[in-house]
Amino acid sequence: MMLDVKDLRVYFYTRNGVVHAVDGINFGIKKGETLGIVGESGCGKTTTGMAIMNMISRPGKIAGGSISIDGREISSLTETAMRKEIRWKKVSMVFQGAMNCLTPTYTVGKQMVETIVYHTRMEEEEALEIAKKYLAHVGLKEDVVRRYPHELSGGMKQRVVIATALLLEPELVICDEPTTALDVIVQAQIINLLKRLKKELNLSYIFITHDLSIEAEVADRLVVMYAGKIVELGTNEHIYGKEPMHPYTQKLLASTPRLREKVDELDFIPGTPPDLLNPPSGCRFHPRCPYAFDRCREEEPDLIEIEEGHRVACWRVR
Numbered sequence: 001m002m003l004d005v006k007d008l009r010v011y012f013y014t015r016n017g018v019v020h021a022v023d024g025i026n027f028g029i030k031k032g033e034t035l036g037i038v039g040e041s042g043c044g045k046t047t048t049g050m051a052i053m054n055m056i057s058r059p060g061k062i063a064g065g066s067i068s069i070d071g072r073e074i075s076s077l078t079e080t081a082m083r084k085e086i087r088w089k090k091v092s093m094v095f096q097g098a099m100n101c102l103t104p105t106y107t108v109g110k111q112m113v114e115t116i117v118y119h120t121r122m123e124e125e126e127a128l129e130i131a132k133k134y135l136a137h138v139g140l141k142e143d144v145v146r147r148y149p150h151e152l153s154g155g156m157k158q159r160v161v162i163a164t165a166l167l168l169e170p171e172l173v174i175c176d177e178p179t180t181a182l183d184v185i186v187q188a189q190i191i192n193l194l195k196r197l198k199k200e201l202n203l204s205y206i207f208i209t210h211d212l213s214i215e216a217e218v219a220d221r222l223v224v225m226y227a228g229k230i231v232e233l234g235t236n237e238h239i240y241g242k243e244p245m246h247p248y249t250q251k252l253l254a255s256t257p258r259l260r261e262k263v264d265e266l267d268f269i270p271g272t273p274p275d276l277l278n279p280p281s282g283c284r285f286h287p288r289c290p291y292a293f294d295r296c297r298e299e300e301p302d303l304i305e306i307e308e309g310h311r312v313a314c315w316r317v318r
């Protein structure tokens with residue numbers, strides 16, 4: 001495994017109490033693999049990605065567990081070591097909404113060069129050449145380095161953000177909702193671009209989205225998160241090929257438009273995701289689960305392997 005996450009817990013210590021944003025999750029990634037992370041808003045997807053970058057900031061903290069990259073434990077590395085050896089160089093991230101946060105007064109070239117110079121102390125001229133090379137990789141012309149963010153379309157801005165994540169030749173790229181703000185045609189272009197880059201640069205991805213139809217396109221394996229926990233983990237075959245096993249995954253699939261073109265009516269998941277300050281007892285999905293029974297309200301189900309590579313946390317699936 002190039003990345004191994006074990007019993008990871010990330011909590012936010014707010015004035016109102018402790019938010020259990022990520023609460024004991026386990027998964028690994030092999031080299032060259034794309035692991036999808038799906039789940040509703042607030043289930044802990046971004047927090048998981050930020051923890052792997054070791055970028056959780058106050059009031060948040062990695063409260064337990066381990067994250068190792070090529071066998072090295074990163075949560076115990078100093079910030080200097082993280083910056084020198086891991087962040088952007090081994091693992092980088094296309095941050096959620098980053099295309100709308102480019103500095104408006106900086107040219108594309110300047111923002112990209114700053115990333116390289118900050119992490120490598122390279123000369124600016126050399127850094128600019130690298131920036132141009134990666135702009136070409138993402139299908140943009142070299143002269144985009146002289147443009148300002150407002151001169152670019154949404155799709156072009158997202159390409160700049162992706163190019164920036166690649167500048168220091170990482171092996172693993174965490175893509176957090178990389179297509180969410182884009183129209184469907186540009187979405188498809190960005191997905192094709194990410195697939196091409198994966199092959200050309202031999203990358204592994206963590207691909208975060210709330211949209212299962214996009215994961216069906218890109219992921220090899222899928223993690224389904226609910227309220228800070230993993231409720232199901234399996235290959236695409238396990239999740240899309242047959243019926244998924246966890247009631248939450250089933251509901252999520254049934255409510256995904258593009259995977260359900262032939263049905264008359266889309267399903268939806270009743271209720272709202274739980275408050276992570278006070279998560280429900282037992283199985284966190286029980287207040288919304290059509291199959292909940294007594295044990296679900298009292299005891300928390302572990303994530304157990306029901307067939308090779310397929311894990312489910314549900315009392316009904318044993």
Ligand SMILES: Nc1ncnc2c1ncn2[C@@H]1O[C@H](COP(=O)(O)OP(=O)(O)OP(=O)(O)O)[C@@H](O)[C@H]1O
Binds near residue numbers: 210
């Ligand atoms: N700085 C913070 N302070 C307090 N709570 C936070 C903070 N950042 C995140 N959280 C909480 O942690 C939980 C997980 O948030 P996270 O951003 O990881 O969710 P997400 O799955 O990425 O959601 P989305 O699909 O909306 O991007 C949420 O309940 C959120 O409110």
Ligand code: SF4
Binds near residue numbers: 246284290291315
């Ligand atoms: S453990 Fe119970 S409440 Fe939770 S998903 Fe399974 S059946 Fe539903």
Ligand SMILES: [Mg+2]
Binds near residue numbers: 045046047096176
């Ligand atoms: Mg998020």
